[in-house]
Amino acid sequence: MLFKLSILYYLAEIKLTKWLYIHNIRFRRNGMIKKMIRHCTTSLFYKPFAQNKHNFENFPVINKAIFMANFDAINTVNIKLEEAFEVAKKSEESRDFSPTISGITVGLSSGTSGNRGVFLASEKERAYWVALILDRVLGFSLKKRSIAFFLRANSNLYDSVKSKLLLFHFFDLLNPLDEHIKRLNALKPSILVAQPSMLIELANAIETNKLKIQPTKVISVAEVLTPEDKCYLASIFKQTIHQVYQCTEGFLASSCENGTLHFNEDFLIIEKKYIDNEQKRFHPIITDLKRQSQPMIRYELNDIIQEKENCSCGSKFLAIEAIEGRSDDILVFKNTKNEEVKIFPDFFRRAIILADSEINDYALIQNEPKYLLLYIKSRQEESYQLAYDAIQNLLKQNNILDIIITQTAHNHTIKGNKLRRIRNDVRKAN
Numbered sequence: 001m002l003f004k005l006s007i008l009y010y011l012a013e014i015k016l017t018k019w020l021y022i023h024n025i026r027f028r029r030n031g032m033i034k035k036m037i038r039h040c041t042t043s044l045f046y047k048p049f050a051q052n053k054h055n056f057e058n059f060p061v062i063n064k065a066i067f068m069a070n071f072d073a074i075n076t077v078n079i080k081l082e083e084a085f086e087v088a089k090k091s092e093e094s095r096d097f098s099p100t101i102s103g104i105t106v107g108l109s110s111g112t113s114g115n116r117g118v119f120l121a122s123e124k125e126r127a128y129w130v131a132l133i134l135d136r137v138l139g140f141s142l143k144k145r146s147i148a149f150f151l152r153a154n155s156n157l158y159d160s161v162k163s164k165l166l167l168f169h170f171f172d173l174l175n176p177l178d179e180h181i182k183r184l185n186a187l188k189p190s191i192l193v194a195q196p197s198m199l200i201e202l203a204n205a206i207e208t209n210k211l212k213i214q215p216t217k218v219i220s221v222a223e224v225l226t227p228e229d230k231c232y233l234a235s236i237f238k239q240t241i242h243q244v245y246q247c248t249e250g251f252l253a254s255s256c257e258n259g260t261l262h263f264n265e266d267f268l269i270i271e272k273k274y275i276d277n278e279q280k281r282f283h284p285i286i287t288d289l290k291r292q293s294q295p296m297i298r299y300e301l302n303d304i305i306q307e308k309e310n311c312s313c314g315s316k317f318l319a320i321e322a323i324e325g326r327s328d329d330i331l332v333f334k335n336t337k338n339e340e341v342k343i344f345p346d347f348f349r350r351a352i353i354l355a356d357s358e359i360n361d362y363a364l365i366q367n368e369p370k371y372l373l374l375y376i377k378s379r380q381e382e383s384y385q386l387a388y389d390a391i392q393n394l395l396k397q398n399n400i401l402d403i404i405i406t407q408t409a410h411n412h413t414i415k416g417n418k419l420r421r422i423r424n425d426v427r428k429a430n
């Protein structure tokens with residue numbers, strides 16, 4: 001009961017904070033910054049930077065490597081990384097996601113092994129998160145709704161959304177598709193939450209009449225949703241596809257009624273680190289004004305964000321044109337002058353999809369500096385050659401001439417892992 005009351009309390013707080021932010025009334029925001037800095041005195045890592053109570057710019061910019069290396073000193077709830085990993089891994093293996101460490105929920109992000117993040121959330125933070133999900137994603141309603149939620153691993157963070165009005169059903173990504181279809185047909189969920197690659201499989205099943213569901217809301221999570229996938233899904237589900245941009249680092253953005261993602265700037269500070277000369281693409285450096293167990297301050301993500309100038313919904317929150325993937329997925333080559341040339345994944349995506357409208361799936365993997373693997377799924381045999389030529393053209397425009405592209409019959413994604421269609425596997429091998 002207390003938990004549910006806190007959700008209602010936070011829901012009111014969130015609405016007020018948003019209203020104040022939108023109307024440019026600063027006292028609330030200044031108070032939040034001050035409170036966050038004051039709380040940092042309980043973090044061994046951040047204590048030295050918390051002397052000036054007003055200025056969070058004194059804090060160092062960190063990244064995942066620094067964050068994980070200093071996990072024990074950063075968190076304010078005395079949890080050691082080793083112990084957090086142990087609990088989270090055991091939960092995943094036993095598929096029992098209830099264990100906590102002294103009331104703190106521990107979760108693992110779905111990165112590749114060796115690159116996985118660990119998140120911590122207190123009961124208060126869980127209640128706050130639920131309120132946020134209700135406010136920004138599910139919408140508050142007194143109608144009974146069932147949610148089909150596809151995840152690689154459940155977490156009691158997600159279980160906390162459960163209530164009499166919201167019936168949460170966890171779908172384990174590792175289970176076979178036929179089983180999902182059977183369960184979904186029986187459940188007929190009102191809300192469907194899954195990553196684009198799963199949504200596409202479900203949309204294919206709707207097209208072939210195997211799956212008969214009509215959710216009133218479809219939410220894409222965890223992977224990059226490309227414009228062409230968004231279009232396809234919208235046509236099958238007959239609605240705007242909503243998106244949630246959430247990772248271990250927090251609940252960063254959600255889509256407006258137009259389907260455009262907006263950063264949750266009412267409780268996040270977003271600094272932009274531009275990574276291209278045109279200043280169109282940036283890495284977000286995020287500061288979460290609400291996280292306490294695990295402060296998230298000036299944390300640079302390696303996601304490539306393309307900025308959207310303005311969204312017709314009129315929101316004041318920073319809009320995202322596209323999340324292009326991660327910086328690790330920028331393909332790197334040598335040109336004819338032996339200079340290094342970096343090409344963003346989005347350029348390859350566009351070259352491939354514009355090569356032939358019959359292409360309905362693809363993958364491009366750089367497995368060695370001069371070698372690319374190309375997967376093309378299409379009804380037409382010529383599609384492969386058209387995509388091949390488009391990629392060679394793009395490389396040629398950048399004075400890269402000696403790249404060998406080989407055809408591959410599958411997209412090289414392991415079941416349960418995130419789909420990344422354009423991928424640089426070279427650096428991992430080093």
Ligand SMILES: [Zn+2]
Binds near residue numbers: 312313
């Ligand atoms: Zn908008």
